[in-house]
Amino acid sequence: MKYTPLLAALLLAQPVKADEIWVTNEKDNTVSVIDVDTQEVTHTYETGERPRGIIFSHDYSVVYICASDSDSVQVMDPDTGEILHDLPSGEDPEQFALHPDDRHLYIANEDDAITTVVDTQTRTVVAQINVGIEPEGMAVSPDGAIAITTSETTNMAHWIDTETQELFANTLVDSRPRHAEFVKDGSELWVSSEIGGTISVFDVATQAEKAKLEFKIKGVHPDKVQPVGFELTADDTHAFVALGPANHLAVVNAETYEVEDYILVGRRVWHMAFNADKSLLFTTNGVSGDVTVVDVADRKAVKTIKVGRFPWGAAFRPTE
Amino acid sequence: MTRRFPAFKAIVLREVLRFIHQRERFLAALVRPLIWLLVFAAGFRAALGLSIIPPYQTYITYETYIVPGLCGMILLFNGMQTSLSLVYDREMGSMRLLLTAPQPRWFLLFSKLCGATFIGILQCYAFLIIARLFGVEHPLLGHLTVLPALILAGLMLGALGLAISSFIKQLENFAGVMNFVIFPMFFLSSALYPLWKMQESSETLYWICRLNPFTHAVELIRFALHVSLSPWALLWTVLAGAAFTVLALWGYDPARGMIRKRR
Amino acid sequence: MLSVSDLSFSYDTKQALKDVSFRAEPGRFTALLGPNGAGKSTLFALLTRLFTTRDGQIEIAGHDLAKAPREALAVMGVVFQQPTLDLELTIRQNLSYFAALHGLSGKDAAMRIDAALDRLDIRARAGEKARSLNGGHRRRTELARALIHQPKVLLCDEPTVGLDAQARAAITAHVHDLAEDGLTVLWATHLTDEVRESDDVLLLHQGVLRASGTARDLTGAQALNDWFLEQTGTPV
Numbered sequence: 001m002k003y004t005p006l007l008a009a010l011l012l013a014q015p016v017k018a019d020e021i022w023v024t025n026e027k028d029n030t031v032s033v034i035d036v037d038t039q040e041v042t043h044t045y046e047t048g049e050r051p052r053g054i055i056f057s058h059d060y061s062v063v064y065i066c067a068s069d070s071d072s073v074q075v076m077d078p079d080t081g082e083i084l085h086d087l088p089s090g091e092d093p094e095q096f097a098l099h100p101d102d103r104h105l106y107i108a109n110e111d112d113a114i115t116t117v118v119d120t121q122t123r124t125v126v127a128q129i130n131v132g133i134e135p136e137g138m139a140v141s142p143d144g145a146i147a148i149t150t151s152e153t154t155n156m157a158h159w160i161d162t163e164t165q166e167l168f169a170n171t172l173v174d175s176r177p178r179h180a181e182f183v184k185d186g187s188e189l190w191v192s193s194e195i196g197g198t199i200s201v202f203d204v205a206t207q208a209e210k211a212k213l214e215f216k217i218k219g220v221h222p223d224k225v226q227p228v229g230f231e232l233t234a235d236d237t238h239a240f241v242a243l244g245p246a247n248h249l250a251v252v253n254a255e256t257y258e259v260e261d262y263i264l265v266g267r268r269v270w271h272m273a274f275n276a277d278k279s280l281l282f283t284t285n286g287v288s289g290d291v292t293v294v295d296v297a298d299r300k301a302v303k304t305i306k307v308g309r310f311p312w313g314a315a316f317r318p319t320e
Numbered sequence: 321m322t323r324r325f326p327a328f329k330a331i332v333l334r335e336v337l338r339f340i341h342q343r344e345r346f347l348a349a350l351v352r353p354l355i356w357l358l359v360f361a362a363g364f365r366a367a368l369g370l371s372i373i374p375p376y377q378t379y380i381t382y383e384t385y386i387v388p389g390l391c392g393m394i395l396l397f398n399g400m401q402t403s404l405s406l407v408y409d410r411e412m413g414s415m416r417l418l419l420t421a422p423q424p425r426w427f428l429l430f431s432k433l434c435g436a437t438f439i440g441i442l443q444c445y446a447f448l449i450i451a452r453l454f455g456v457e458h459p460l461l462g463h464l465t466v467l468p469a470l471i472l473a474g475l476m477l478g479a480l481g482l483a484i485s486s487f488i489k490q491l492e493n494f495a496g497v498m499n500f501v502i503f504p505m506f507f508l509s510s511a512l513y514p515l516w517k518m519q520e521s522s523e524t525l526y527w528i529c530r531l532n533p534f535t536h537a538v539e540l541i542r543f544a545l546h547v548s549l550s551p552w553a554l555l556w557t558v559l560a561g562a563a564f565t566v567l568a569l570w571g572y573d574p575a576r577g578m579i580r581k582r583r
Numbered sequence: 584m585l586s587v588s589d590l591s592f593s594y595d596t597k598q599a600l601k602d603v604s605f606r607a608e609p610g611r612f613t614a615l616l617g618p619n620g621a622g623k624s625t626l627f628a629l630l631t632r633l634f635t636t637r638d639g640q641i642e643i644a645g646h647d648l649a650k651a652p653r654e655a656l657a658v659m660g661v662v663f664q665q666p667t668l669d670l671e672l673t674i675r676q677n678l679s680y681f682a683a684l685h686g687l688s689g690k691d692a693a694m695r696i697d698a699a700l701d702r703l704d705i706r707a708r709a710g711e712k713a714r715s716l717n718g719g720h721r722r723r724t725e726l727a728r729a730l731i732h733q734p735k736v737l738l739c740d741e742p743t744v745g746l747d748a749q750a751r752a753a754i755t756a757h758v759h760d761l762a763e764d765g766l767t768v769l770w771a772t773h774l775t776d777e778v779r780e781s782d783d784v785l786l787l788h789q790g791v792l793r794a795s796g797t798a799r800d801l802t803g804a805q806a807l808n809d810w811f812l813e814q815t816g817t818p819v
């Protein structure tokens with residue numbers, strides 16, 4: 001009898017849940033769940049049409065997925081893969097950002113030139129802000145005071161005061177900005193420009209451009225070098241930048257803004273997510289339909305995992 | 321048995337000394353694969369990566385792809401060079417000196433084969449190190465696990481050279497060997513292109529490549545360099561090696577008379 | 584002692600040797616005399632087991648070459664017609680290589696090599712490449728090498744080919760001395776001036792042993808060269 005609690009504990013511990021990387025497959029209308037330890041796909045869940053941006057709530061109890069062609073943000077139970085409900089999102093939501101309050105989603109509506117703010121609790125639209133044409137990249141500062149939308153056609157980063165939900169600044173970036181992110185505790189804003197082939201670095205306090213990253217890969221035509229998603233390492237010293245159809249990641253020194261390395265990954269590398277200790281990086285490779293695992297310290301691609309067609313966004317989910 | 325070891329050592333050492341003395345050969349052996357690696361691979365413009373095929377776990381550059389093939393090329397050239405020097409030895413008297421040693425003939429030939437293979441492996445490692453300096457890297461552990469693969473592939477290709485040398489009557493015929501053995505073997509293999517690419521252009525070529533023992537030697541090296549094993553390639557390499565060895569021993573059988581020449 | 588009985592050999596259809604039998608005795612210099620193409624090289628190839636034949640028997644110092652080839656080869660020293668020194672290696676390396684082929688290594692081999700170098704008076708040059716030696720010295724080195732393992736039978740296949748008159752005379756004299764010291768010597772040649780009156784002569788012509796005996800007994804009053812030309816049918 002005295003073994004019962006132990007037995008129960010063992011039973012409860014089965015199966016051991018590992019850390020996961022969630023990847024949206026744009027063409028398959030699914031998400032693929034990758035086990036970080038075995039580096040294999042463990043689950044594939046159905047989603048709405050053309051899933052792109054993907055974010056977990058702070059407690060990882062739900063996952064938000066931009067289903068662009070379903071014109072909604074879907075809320076999924078990550079344990080079951082069941083769609084709990086949809087959120088109003090405005091038309092064609094592509095990318096979004098979760099406010100540090102864990103409650104408000106800032107959604108870029110590509111077709112309407114609007115940024116929609118949605119309250120995930122009341123499931124209502126709180127605000128709609130007019131921005132430039134074809135907004136895509138979205139970011140909210142760590143202190144929650146500033147939201148950024150980048151617009152593909154206007155080639156601008158629009159700075160939104162989250163108190164008033166109004167624009168307070170617009171800064172020019174290079175052609176077709178794709179992704180924006182606050183880095184280094186919110187002191188810098190980085191914006192990647194796909195066609196321009198650059199990343200613009202802004203000082204958040206002054207909204208002034210302080211640096212511009214440029215990329216050049218031997219043997220690859222400059223037109224193909226199209227920076228999209230990027231992530232900074234745990235200590236903020238280096239950034240990994242996805243270069244789209246150049247099939248490479250750039251490793252950038254985040255202090256000198258110089259490129260130190262290029263890593264070959266799959267075709268049309270788009271976005272990426274780290275594992276828990278940021279020792280591994282998972283990139284989505286759209287055209288080749290797979291995810292490449294990069295050893296961050298070694299700066300080497302170690303494995304490529306087949307997922308659905310046109311993987312787009314990636315998000316990390318830790319063990320419960 | 322105790323008297324064999326000095327003989328084995330001496331034959332291997334002689335091969336090594338001879339190789340070192342032929343500085344042009346050493347240089348050519350290193351430069352040849354490097355040209356392929358640096359010029360041909362660059363011209364191939366595959367900076368965007370090749371599709372994933374085993375043993376690779378992720379996308380690789382073309383440079384990475386051809387390194388095992390170039391190791392195979394080193395061993396192939398080395399095997400043919402051995403063959404050439406055997407024919408040369410025969411025209412001179414060195415071969416007679418070797419074969420009149422009071423040792424079994426298979427043992428003398430096997431020692432010779434080991435010496436040649438040893439030199440080939442040295443060249444492969446020199447090449448791998450230089451390739452690494454040029455940024456074409458393979459797993460560190462792979463440099464250890466590739467050793468048995470290089471030995472097997474080297475012995476197989478060396479045995480081929482040995483077998484060929486026993487059937488070549490004169491040194492002048494050697495150019496023919498280059499044209500009819502080295503080039504088809506190298507180009508009709510997985511050394512330069514993955515076989516699926518070959519299959520896209522011609523099913524016949526694909527099957528020739530599949531049957532080519534050199535393909536299997538290259539694949540054995542490729543897998544071993546990535547710390548894995550291709551049992552099929554291993555089997556083929558060993559079988560081909562055994563067949564070439566039997567052929568070589570038959571060619572050098574004194575009852576057949578390898579030095580037998582019409583006068 | 585070297586003994587050959589009923590030895591025959593054919594290249595495809597052409598008979599190169601027919602029923603050759605002879606003995607070469609210890610302490611004797613036995614000259615195998617024959618014009619080019621007489622079958623001397625074939626005989627040497629069979630004696631050194633470069634190839635074998637089923638017709639006939641060869642015994643080297645009591646060892647049957649077909650049944651116990653290694654024992655037979657171990658007591659045989661050979662100087663080949665072709666140069667066999669590795670010109671890129673030093674003289675000492677050449678000798679060590681040969682010693683090792685015969686299973687000799689370490690101190691034993693080193694002592695024998697030194698002795699051989701001393702006999703040739705080239706110990707000081709042992710570190711030089713064989714290429715630096717002149718033709719006569721190369722041959723003498725090969726001869727010294729053939730004696731490293733202290734063979735009982737010495738086979739020399741036209742060893743004077745390509746040497747100048749002086750070197751030729753020197754090496755011929757040297758091998759005669761070796762025979763006098765008790766070695767069995769078989770010396771193939773087509774040059775009669777290398778043969779002394781007291782030497783045993785085997786006359787090989789068109790694959791057949793035409794005559795054997797001491798030079799003196801065979802030729803009688805005739806000069807050896809005249810006798811040789813007469814026997815081999817070459818006009819005088």
